[in-house]
Amino acid sequence: MGGGILFTSDFGGGVIWENPAQNIAMPYYGGGAYMFFDITYAEATLGASAGTGRWQSENVANRADLPDMQRAYINIGILAKYPLAASDMKLYPLAGFNYARSVRGKLKYNNGNEYIFDGANGREESSVLSAIWFKFRAGFDAAMGESAFMRAQLLYGIRTANEFEKNAMKTTRNAEAKTGHGLTLRVGIGFNF
Numbered sequence: 627m628g629g630g631i632l633f634t635s636d637f638g639g640g641v642i643w644e645n646p647a648q649n650i651a652m653p654y655y656g657g658g659a660y661m662f663f664d665i666t667y668a669e670a671t672l673g674a675s676a677g678t679g680r681w682q683s684e685n686v687a688n689r690a691d692l693p694d695m696q697r698a699y700i701n702i703g704i705l706a707k708y709p710l711a712a713s714d715m716k717l718y719p720l721a722g723f724n725y726a727r728s729v730r731g732k733l734k735y736n737n738g739n740e741y742i743f744d745g746a747n748g749r750e751e752s753s754v755l756s757a758i759w760f761k762f763r764a765g766f767d768a769a770m771g772e773s774a775f776m777r778a779q780l781l782y783g784i785r786t787a788n789e790f791e792k793n794a795m796k797t798t799r800n801a802e803a804k805t806g807h808g809l810t811l812r813v814g815i816g817f818n819f
Contacts, residue, residue, distance in 0.1 A: 627663045628662055630660060631659055631813060632657060632812040633656075634657065634811075635655045635808040636677075637806075637808050639653075639805070640652045640682075641795060641802070642801065643798045647685050648683060649684055650682070652681055652682075655677050658675030659674060660673030660701065660812060662814065669707055669722075671703040671704075671705070673701040674698070675698070677696075680693070695731070698730040699756075705721065714768060714769040715766055715767065715768050715769070717765075718765055720779065723760050724783065728756045729752055731743035731754075754793065755790055756789070760783060761810070764780060765778060765812075770815075774816070775816050776816075777815070778812070779812045779813075780810075781811075784807045791803040
């Protein structure tokens with residue numbers, strides 16, 4: 627078991643609709659910390675992360691009107707792994723899922739207006755930004771003495787549409803959600819017991 631830091635991203639997601647024509651992407655980039663528990667062929671993780679990013683659209687006349695979106699998450703994940711030993715280093719492919727539970731969300735506009743996902747005054751709860759991610763890629767462990775090891779993992783993820791995107795689709799004619807996807811880099815220290 628062990629823990630470390632992570633850097634994470636969502637390159638897109640968002641919603642497309644036709645009338646008026648819009649193509650909104652909601653990327654973010656951020657970081658956080660995580661703990662892991664490993665049983666050779668599986669790894670469970672618990673972490674927290676936060677990020678920010680400016681909405682993007684090719685259809686908005688004044689792109690400065692698009693808001694920044696700040697988000698914070700609790701992440702719970704399970705990954706299957708198959709270790710391949712190579713001297714003091716173990717390489718392994720990874721595949722599994724991660725539930726990103728949103729605990730805070732905020733839209734901040736250039737004119738100073740803010741939309742906070744807190745459920746107050748008819749606003750949506752932060753949970754509408756939660757999503758399930760399917761992740762895969764690879765990692766390696768490098769021995770550091772008899773019981774300690776360094777762990778590094780690079781994961782590519784594809785996520786389901788969140789409730790915020792689904793709600794936009796329900797209220798807008800001919801709307802569809804775009805697939806969210808991104809990379810996560812995790813680096814940590816673990817200990818064998």
